[in-house]
Every structure is written in structure tokens, then in C-alpha cells.
Amino acid sequence: MEKVLFTHVDQPEQHRIETYVKNGGYQALPKVLRDYKPDEVIDIVRKSGLRGRGGAGFSAGMKWSFVPRDTPKPKYLCCNADESEPGTCKDRVLMERDPHLVVEGIIIAAYAIQAHQAFIYVRGEFVYPAFRMEQAVAEAYAKGYLGRNILDSGYDLDLVVHTGGGAYICGEETALLSSLEGDRSLSRIRPPFPAVEGLYGCPTVVNNVETLANVPYIINRGPDWFRSHGTEKSPGTKIFSLSGNVKRPGNYEVDLGVPLSYVINDLGGGVPEGHTLKAIIPGGASTPLLLPHQIDTPLDFESMAQAGSMLGSGAIIVIDDGACMVWTAMKLIDFFQHESCGKCTPCREGTAWLKQLINRIEGGEGRPGDIDLILDVCGNIMGRTICPLGDAAVMPTESIIKLFRNEFEYHIDNKTCLVKTSYPLA
């Protein structure tokens, strides 16, 4: 299968601008500045059908087109490199191994929306990727791809690498903007959407690293080429971060629409010997679980939704029969509770109760009504919060309980796991 974003990631010097250029980099940018008006760029990207890789799968071209054209306010582009969803580690590879691809994508996107200031908001813990991005940005400035009058086109753009506040919520686009403004990372109310009122109250586009990395290829090879990968509604390739109980975990780039089993079994080598597949979290920690019989579900936005889950950020976490689902649920809810920003009641209080209840069951102190109480609390959070983190906490939790209720009941009755977990508990 043709690799696109990962074509050059294994080349040792790809992060240097010379290598990047030698390998065909910075060809899309001059083309854009020379041949296309901003709106034409938006059009091309819209025609390609590129959908956001940050989780929600929103059409990138469409998002760009929401930015008002006749506003006197400055516009901003923010590349979301906060990658903190458990299981997701794809943006990191792009930033470390092919940072100029990201930079070029950012410049083209910024040009399309006519922003003169762009930011890369890098997860606080990503010291090395941030270093690589900074290096790339400095090189791009030196070569005139950034700064005043880029490549004599008259277009100006400044790009700042900003390291994040160190919380999962910083990746939520409105919270990211608050954090970038120097404030505490709290999600904002929508509407207004960032495209209309974002950073400093000005129109702002937030796109994921992987989304933007696709842009130079789309420009170079055209929307039809892009659509030759993937499915009709989910065109292109996607990087999947495979982790959990598989033989060969790692980042794999495949066409959207390949079956889940292709990634897990063919690329990842399946679950370790002596174990059988128990469940799959297909799109990052915040997505509902799939069962073994769903392993042939195509990996695209629509099919995943149809199967009752989500493609999310493309982090596939494989769970085999050696894992206790109560423990799994506990690890997940501990994360979300820890990361709730605390702004809205249902998520702040709800995740705390979920954590308390699930920990109680795991600790052998569960009470008979607890399972229903957990589902009740889930219902109190779902759809009632400011940002999707609340839902993100509920979706895997609710799904685990519905699919593996027996393990929870067993735990409550017997104060121990139905499945003796065969992995070290951390």
C-alpha cells in the first residue's frame, strides 16, 4: 500500500530542510503562492475531501471557508500538536521525522485563510518534537519560506512554536486558544466558533498536525489523486497508532477504509500467542469499544460510526483475554477524571463520581447498585457538557459496562477479578 505522509519518515536527515527539499519538499508552497488565489486553495482542499485527523473528522476545506473574508480583524492559524489522547502518537512522529512537511502545510493553510500569524501548539511534554519544530521553523525562515514577502509573493507569515500547558484539555480547540492567549486552558462556549471568533477574538482555524501534513501532497498531486486513496466519504490515507496487546505495536499509515483486522493482524501481528482478542478501542481512549466479531469493520469515519464507535484520532488499542475490564475501565476513567478541566458541573462532578465508583468496584468495595449508578452518572454527563471531554469520558465507560457487565457484577459479588489480569498493573 502506498505510503504518503510516511514516505520519508525513515530517512535519517529528513528533518533538515535540504533533505526535505531534495525529497520534493517546498514545491507545493511556491506553486500555491504563484498560481492560486487563497480561495482556489480552499477549493482544492475542499474538493480533495480531506477531513480533520484530530478526531472529529470535519472537512478541512469547509472549515477554512468559514473564515470571514471581509473582516478587518487579523486571522490566525493554529496547528494542534497537543496530541494527548491515550494511544495516539502519530503527530509526534511527523513532527520529529518530517517537521517541514508540517510547516509547509501550515504555510499553505495560513495563506488560504489569509492569516499572517500562525502557531504550532505543541504538547508540553513533547520536548523533542517541539525542538525539531523550532529547528524547522528557523530553517524555513532562513530560506525565506516564512517571514516577510515569502518567495517574493508579497505574502507575509510568522510562525511561532508554542509549548502547551501540559493537560489533555489543551488539545480541545477552544481550550487550546485560551492557553495560547496565556490564560488557563478552559473550553469556551460555542457559538461563536473559532473560525469566526477564536484567538484574541479573531477568526482562527485550528487543524491537527496530520490534517495539515496532507495539504502539500494534495496541492502537488491534486484532489483526484487524494481521492484515489481511501473511501468516497473518507478519502486519503491515515496514520493509525496501534497499541495494547499486539505483537507489533506502532504507527501504520494505510488507506482509509481498510478493515480493522488488516491493521491489527496483518500489520500488527495480532494478539500475543496464547491469547485471544477480547475487545478493541478503535479510535483513541475516548471511543466506544468494538468486539472481536467487528474486526472486519472498515477503518473509515462512516463505517466506524455504523459499528457504534468512532474513528477518532486513529489510536487502536487492542485488548486481549488477559485483561480485566473493570481494571481497564478504571484506568480510562482515572485519566478522564484527572484531565477534566473542571469548568462544567456534569463533567467535573460526574467524572469524579465515576472514578470513585469504578475504583470502589475494582478495590473490592463495590455495592450492588453501583453499576446502575455508574450508568446514571454517565447519562448525566453525556451531551450536557461544554466540550466533548465529558462525552469522551462516558463513551468508553458506558460501552465497557454494557459489553462486560458480567465482569463488574462478578467483581462486586466476589471482590476480585473474573479475569486474572496477566499484565503488570500500573
Next chain:
Amino acid sequence: MNSPHGSVHVTIDNRAVEIPLGSTILKAAEASGIYIPTLCAHKDLTPFGGCRICIVEVEGMRGFPTACTTPVEEGMIVRTQTAQIQSIRNEIFNLILSEHPASCLICDEKDQCKEYSVTVRKVGVTTGCRFCPNDGQCELQDVADKIGVTELNYPIYYRNLPVEKDDPFYDRDYNLCILCGRCVRICQEVRTANAIAFKQRGRHTVIGPAFKRTHLDAGCEFCGACVSVCPTGALSEKSRKWRGKEDRAVTTTCPLCGIGCQINVLVKQEEVMGVLPAEAPELNNGQLCVKGRFCIPEAVNTYKRMKRYQKLEDGVLVEITPDEAMALAAEKLATCTPDSFGLIISPDSTNEDFYVAQKFAREAIGSNQIDTTASSYYDGWFSEYLKLFSIGGTLEDLRRASVIVAVGLDTRYGRSVMGVELRQAMRRGALIVTIHPRRHNLSVIADVWLKPPWRGTPRLLNDLMTLINDPRHNVIVSDGADKLDKAAAILRGADSTVTLIGSEFTPDIDCDKIYAAVDELAKATHARILPLPAAGNLVGSIFMGAYRQLSPGGGPSDHMLDVHNMLHSTPSDDKTGGLYLIGVDPAPYRGTAEFIISQNSYPAENAQAADLVFPAAMFTEVDGTMYNQEKRLLNLHKCVDPPGDALPNWQIVSRLAARMGKAGFEYATVEDVQAEIPPIVKGAGDSLIKRNKIGVMTKKTLEEIRAKRARDGMPTFRISLDEHIFRGYPLSRWVGGMRIIQPVDTLYINPADAAQFGLADGEKAAVSVNGFERVWPVIIDDEQPSGEVRVAVNAAEWNMRYGLSITIRKHNG
């Protein structure tokens, strides 16, 4: 379709409403009288959407939008009361209560429990709400009642956070906090003090200053805005924590500075229990400073208040009847000649007090020797200061100004409502230039902060003036050249400038030059000037003629007797006969007069400071009027009765005059006094007198001081007066919290100067001025310009600043 005026039509619970475009669903509901419960929403704050209690259903919209954040759209159909909405609201409220001790919010016997204590308490004290200082005034209780929560699904999770009591004025019990963020938003959005924020995440979220600082260190202004908007008992005023709800509230004017904020005085059991800001959009706009918000109850209720007439007998004060006192005073004053009498009145008195007092001096005694303590505060440059009023300016001007110049103004504690105005001006794009020798609370928001060195201010202002006139002019800059250029450019380009004047330069040796330069600068830039006097009714004292040089109406008085020497530096063999002090600390005057009558609400520190003591009412106990610095007429309304024999100042003076057999003082009510003022004082009845020329005083005293100083050499440092003086005494004397936030009697000194004197932080310095010595603890302050020290003293030490030979040395022990 949208109407031309930008309003839209929406239907809420089957009721049609027309409402301006951009309003929220909540506003639309309020406009049509439909109740939607809210907790985090507040009318003065941007929508937050955190508590989620206000969720509604909107046809065609996914999920449950929050009414407080969702803007209306044409044709929107909203339902606020469906069964589903009610049940979701109930569940959300349940989640809120799951971290708020509230069992008795939902107890079905709560009414009986409260009224008659008939039932056995069913919940522990900590997890109930009867222990909450907000009981009976809590918005959570209201919402619980309105949405009818009767059962809790979750056990109560008590966070067990320690109650924070270390900062002055208000306590914080975050166990009661529901994280609605109102306090954070008001502090950031309205006050722009940014003292507090959300800390931590999720359920560990807690409100407070970042990095474990105290409120004091985080720049809190103790304005109490956060306390006012807190819907729960999490934030509570120390002074009235357990007093519950007030019986009534009286709107009156705060006389603690010249801004004249409108306040609502809360009264319970005929005692002032608290103060909240009145709306007064044209004035303080719902804001106050620490003095108005927190200091008043303590200041007016102090147990030391004077209640009885007293006379000095064998070195002690003994109580006498009002009649005896009047007789004694009349007898003594009968022996005074016009030249041997003096009357000094506090500049925070009411117009009626000033008017009757000056009339007493002029008509009952026939003397023109009248003064206020303001003239000694502003010293020989009083006339320079008053001149600034003649250019005049109003809050309206400030709100429209495109450039604001702040001269020696720090708005952290005093005049903090002006700080709010400034920061709002900054938000709307006004440019701010601040001139101040030290880092202060405006230096962070100002576009340019000009930082004159010790004695460098006049020069800096002159350089600025030169640069404004000629940008290419080469001045030997007195401050950073780029900063001065920038300031000059801002002022040159300004179309409407307002200059605000604070107190920093008032005790400056160059004060007159500074004020003259400010005046010139204002004229050159067509700026309005808004002096912000520390004294509550300075303008009234001028209008009412409470000075020897001014008769009522502001014109010069015919007798130009110089009483300055008599009042401040009379040699002891040339004593005044009788001194009548109203709202003035008698201590500094002891020895200057044969006989002192001290009429005040507060006692002197030393009982022997006066011969006769008259107990006066407080501003909360009188009706009357005042002028603020804009020359706006403001009303005082009586909130409670004065204690004991105390009476309003004007009334005591009138009685004394009557007792002396003088006619013309037969005032039964304050209205009788007011009726006499308008024909004499031009425009005294207008609510806002525009650009009134204020009479200018003689320069004689100023020149005298200058000459004396030139002769003897300049002092090496200056002493500044604690400006939070009320009725002759610093507020900190009665208000504990004030002592913490604005320590008086503490010497701030530059590190280099400290080294020179061998002083270390926390050590004590003995400062002696003309043989008058004081020992003060030392704080080494990088911000203090070298060459001067700063110490806020109270009136008794004020004449130390005349000192011409000053020594500082380390004090051991």
C-alpha cells in the same frame, strides 16, 4: 425577518418575545417574565456556561443548549420547562450539591427547623447549611426551592479544605464553592485586578491566587466585588459573617475620598452592619474600593466612638451634660477676639457643616480665621492644587477620553473605582500614560510608565512638554528617551485627554512645580483635569467658604488674615485664645491655643489634647450633601441614629451659637440650612457644576516655606502622609484590615540608602527631624527611589515634614 433595528422574534414556552439580536435566550426569558434557574450567570459578567443549570430545549438544535450562553435567532422556539428539562436540571443540581454541604437544603422539615428548631437535626453541622454564613441569602437555596429538589442521589463529598482566614476583610471557605467562576470573572473582567483564578483541574479545581500566593501578594484590591457576586457562602465578609440578612438598606454617599461613591448601607437592629455598592452608573457603577466596601462598619461602630460631652478636669476628661458643655464653651469663646479665635474643620464634612461652621466663625465670632486640614495637607501649594479644579473634568470626560494621563496615582486601595474606569478605558482602546516613581498597580496596564527619579518630576514634565511641542527637540531626557518620545507622541496625537491626579506628589517638595507643569501640559494638550482629592468633600469646603480667604460661593474673603502661622508653627508665647476643631485631631494643636474645643466622632489618643470635647455624629447618622471632585452634588442619607448625645456637626455649632446669644442659627433641620445656601453659593443647588472657577489662594505661605527651605537646605528625604484619614485619624486606627494592607508608621527605603545607614530589612530606624524623633520598622524596597524614604504617618507626625535637619540611624532594641 430581522427588523431594521436588529431585533428578532422568538417563542419561549409558547410566549412570543421580541428581543434585540445578539441577546441570549436567558435575556429573552427574563424579558418575558419566564424564570430559568441560573448559578454561574451574572448580569455584569460574560457568559460562562459552566453550571449548566439553565439548560433549555431549542427546536432544531442538538442537545440541550444553555440559556445563558446561546444567542437568540429569528424564529427560535425555546422550551424551558419540559419534563425532560426539569429532570435533567434536577440531576445537574444534584451533581452540584454532591460537592456542596447541603443536606438541609432538601430537608422537608427545613422551615420548621429554622423557625422553631422543632426537629432533631438530621445532618452534621459541617454537611448541613445552617452553619453557612450565607444562610437565608444563598442563591443555591433559592434555586433548590425553585426547582424543587427534594432528594439527593449522591452522598456528600466534603472536600475538607481548610477555611482561609489569613487575608484581611473576607474569609474563604471553598468547601462551599460551586466553582461558578463569578468571582474569577468579576476580578478579571470588571476589576481587571486578576488576583484570583481557577487552580488545579477537575474536582480538584479550587479558586485562589496562582502559585500559592496570598491575596495580599497577588495584587488583590480587597474591593469585595468577588464577595458580592458569590452565590454561596464561600466568600464572606469577616465583619458580618454571622449576622445574616439586613433589616434595610439606605443609599448614601461614601465620604472617604473625593469620588463620592454611592453606597447602600445595610442596617440591622439599628446598627450599620455592612456596605454594598449602589448601581450609580454615572458614578461608581456598582464598584467600590476597600474603604467604602469594608471599612465603614468598623469605622462607624468602633466602641471608641464619642458619645458624651466631656471636659478636661485635673488632666482627665469627665462627662458633662450638653448644657454644661455649651455654657462652658460659650463662656470661653466670649473672651476670644476675632484675631485670637480659630476654627479648623475636617475636609470630609458635609456642605451644611462647612456652611454653618464658617458662618459661626464669621458671624458669631466675627473672625475670618477658618481653615480645613486640607490646606495643611496640601501645604503652600494648596492654591496650585485648587487651580487644577478650574480646568475641571468629569467622569463622563474620562469615559470618552482617548488618552488618560495618571499623575502620581495608584488605584490599588484608594480610588480603586478609578482604576476600574482606567482599565475599562484601556479595553476600549484608550491609551494610558502613568507618571509615578514606583511600580504601582497602573504600571502594568499603562502604555507608557514614566518613572521620575527623586526630585526629577518637574523636569520630566517639562521635557515631556518640550517634546510635545517639538518632537525633534533634543532634550536631555530625564527618563528613558524612548518612553518619553512615546508619551509625547501619544499626547500629541490625542483628541481627548483627561489627566487624573493622585496623591503621590502631594507631599513632594516640588509639588507646586509639578502641579503647575501638569496644568500647563493640560492646557497645551486641551486636556481635562480630574484631581482626585483624598478628602471627601474638598470641593464643598471651597464652595462653602471654609477658608479665611474664601467666602461662601468661592470668592475671596475681605479679610486676608494669615492664620497659617497660628495654626502650624506659632511660637508658644503667642498663643491663640480659642481653637474650635471639628473632625480634627487636636494633638498637633495642643500648645498653640489657650483653649481647645474638639468636636469629633473619635477620641484623641491623648485625653489631654482638648479642653472640651463634643461628640459628633458620623456620616451614616446624618442627612446632608457633599460635592465630589467633579463638583457633582451628592446626597447623604441618615441610616441610623447617632449614639448617646452625639449630633450632626452643623447642629452642635448652631446650638453653641444660640447659647452665645447669636441670632441666625435657628436651624431645626438640615433643610433649613440648605435653604440658606443657594442664594449665597452660586450654583450650589445644581447637581453638576461645570467648569466653575475656584478662587485662588495666596502664594505667601508657599513662598515662605520655599525661602526657609532654600535658606536651610533641602531635606534629604520626604515623609508622606497616610492619606486614608477620616475625621482627623487614619482609618487603620479603627479598621484592623487597613493596618495590614497599608501599614502606617513603616519606613520604606531604597537598598542603597539602607546600606548607607546600615539598615537591614525588618530592623528599626530612628528618624529624627528637628529634634522630634520617631522609631519605625524598616522595609527595604527596590521600588523606592534613592534619596527619599517613604513613611505613611498620621496627622500627629505630619509637621515632621517641615523638618529641615533630618537624620536617620539604626535603632537597636
